[in-house]
Amino acid sequence: MTPSAKLMCGLTLITVPTIEFGGYFLLKIISGKLPALPLTPFQKSMFRAGHAHAGVLVILSLVCQILADETQLSNSLTWFVRIGVPVSAILVSGGFFAAAGGKQLEKPNKFISILYAGVFLLAGSVVVLGIGLL
Template sequence: MLSEAAATTAGIGLITIVTIEFGGTFLLRIVRGQVPMTDFQKAFARAGHAHAGVLVTLGLVCAVLADATALEGLPGWLARAGVLVSAALISAGFFFSSMGREVTRPNKWIALLWAGAALLAASVLTLGVGLIAA
């Protein structure tokens, strides 16, 4: 049986899959040439979509595994939900940093990607140590 926190976190994670699916339909429009983009923008669109899917899947696993630890407070939140939040930040970093016409390099929004990467690292390390300690 999942804790209430894990069930809520996993439920939110599952709901976000609908947005990833919608992003996939947009990606299909890009690949078909229906949306004008530079090669850089196409690469970032693919990367943002792929990271969202993989990290939400990992986040669902982490939400369940966090129940096997005794982590509470911020460490508990990192273990349970940090990967899902990092999925949003990393994907947003890819998408927002490549928005605009004829963009060929990332703008300042790339900082979201790095913030998400730091959160991802902190989250999986916290969960990993919490599982080993349990």
């Protein structure tokens, strides 16, 4: 593993406790232990999706760090992949949470654009990585 991959894996792993805290918070909401925080079914679904995407995309970003070492991409494209995938994890999961933030929402608010930015960044990053591996 290259020093760059080690650096990015280390930084990514440091974010895992935030995902754990999100799971704890979600568990309290779902189990009804936060009655002062009334959420609609839509909001609960968005929070679940945000939490699930965070975990999956963090794992994907760790795998992509190792795969990036095996490409013939330029240094700048390699760093685009190295940074793009973990940042997309933040944007996608954060987008779910932000889009559901507010009182008694039944549909996404304007912050859904954060989610879309993350989706496009993720798509671009993994396509560049895929091409680099070919």
